[in-house]
Amino acid sequence: MELTEALRTTGSIRTFRDQAVTDEMIYEILDDARFAPSGGNRQAWHVIVVKDPLKRRDVRNRYLESWHHYVGHLLAGLIPFSPLASDDDRAAALAQHDAAMKLSKPDGFPETLDQVPALLVICANLEVLAATDRDLDRFPIVSGASIYPFVWNILLAARERELGGVMTTVATRSEQELKVSLSIPSQFAVAAVVALGYPTARHTKLKRRPVSEFSTIDTFDGQVFIAP
Numbered sequence: 001m002e003l004t005e006a007l008r009t010t011g012s013i014r015t016f017r018d019q020a021v022t023d024e025m026i027y028e029i030l031d032d033a034r035f036a037p038s039g040g041n042r043q044a045w046h047v048i049v050v051k052d053p054l055k056r057r058d059v060r061n062r063y064l065e066s067w068h069h070y071v072g073h074l075l076a077g078l079i080p081f082s083p084l085a086s087d088d089d090r091a092a093a094l095a096q097h098d099a100a101m102k103l104s105k106p107d108g109f110p111e112t113l114d115q116v117p118a119l120l121v122i123c124a125n126l127e128v129l130a131a132t133d134r135d136l137d138r139f140p141i142v143s144g145a146s147i148y149p150f151v152w153n154i155l156l157a158a159r160e161r162e163l164g165g166v167m168t169t170v171a172t173r174s175e176q177e178l179k180v181s182l183s184i185p186s187q188f189a190v191a192a193v194v195a196l197g198y199p200t201a202r203h204t205k206l207k208r209r210p211v212s213e214f215s216t217i218d219t220f221d222g223q224v225f226i227a228p
Contacts, residue, residue, distance in 0.1 A: 001160050009203045010155055013164025014109040016197030021118040023049075025161060029196070032160075033153035038146040039130040045150045045191075048121040048182055053114070058181045059121065060114035062174035063193065067110040069093065070170055071100035081173070083139035109195075110170075117197035118165075121178070122151055123188040147191045154194055164199035167192050 026049060038044060050056050073080035075096040078089050085093075104111055113119070124147045131143040151167050158165050171178060175190045184190065215225035 006156055006159050008205055010159045011164075011203070011206050012166040013197075013199045013203075014166050014195070015200045016117055016164070016195075017200055019117065019198045021163065021196055021198070025163075026118055026120075026196070029154055029157040029161065029163075032157040033150055036150035036153040038150065039143075040128070042125075042128040042146070043150075044125040044128045044146050046123040046125065046188060048123065048184075050119040050121055050182070055181060056114035056119055059119065059171065059178065059193065060110075060112075062177050062181075063113050063168070063171040064104075064110045066170045066173035068097055068100045068104070069173065071103060072096035075099055113193075113195065116195040118195070120154070120194040120196070121182060121190060122147070122192045122194060123184055124191040125188055127187045144191070151192050151194060154196075158196050159203070162198065163196050164203065165194055165196035167194050169193075 030047060034043070050059055070080045073093040073096075076089070076092040078085065078093055080093075082089070124143075129143040129146055131140055133140045133142040148167075155165050155167060169192050171193045172190045178184065178190050179186075179188075212224050212226050216222040217225050
């Protein structure tokens with residue numbers, strides 16, 4: 001597949017055909033994805049391919065529990081889990097929790113996560129991550145640069161093989177429970193859950209903001225950067 005096409009058509013896929021993704025296919029995807037960049041080339045990722053039905057169900061339960069909190073934020077008109085949220089924002093989201101639970105659908109993605117063809121839990125080794133922003137007076141995000149390119153490579157490698165998938169971080173809210181269920185060592189964090197499978201619909205070109213809406217020259221409020 002031509003790279004530009006892959007970049008413009010690799011969207012978040014959450015509905016899959018009832019077709020198995022073989023271990024061989026998963027291995028090939030990970031074998032390609034491992035060439036992602038990482039700080040110091042330390043490759044701080046560890047992938048758990050979750051196959052046991054009980055463990056899959058537990059991942060689903062942890063995800064669904066957090067998903068209700070996510071929807072609660074939306075019902076309250078908030079950005080879910082915003083690092084800039086106030087105590088009042090958190091209280092407003094929590095107040096919507098029961099309403100969020102009532103919106104659950106038996107066949108929804110959160111409710112059926114345990115049934116996806118391939119379920120991966122991506123962990124990050126905190127002992128080798130370079131968090132250069134850890135001492136700044138704001139929410140730290142930099143260390144994700146050593147993990148999420150690998151996750152994106154998984155989705156691109158899946159796209160190359162006509163699979164679809166989605167990276168979600170919702171379940172990380174229940175990290176401690178996941179660490180117990182999946183025997184994840186204390187020095188590792190849960191970075192993402194990835195679902196993969198053969199999509200029920202064709203891949204289509206994605207819609208995104210044009211470059212002129214997010215690029216400027218020299219300063220944040222500088223002249224808009226546009227094509228010559």
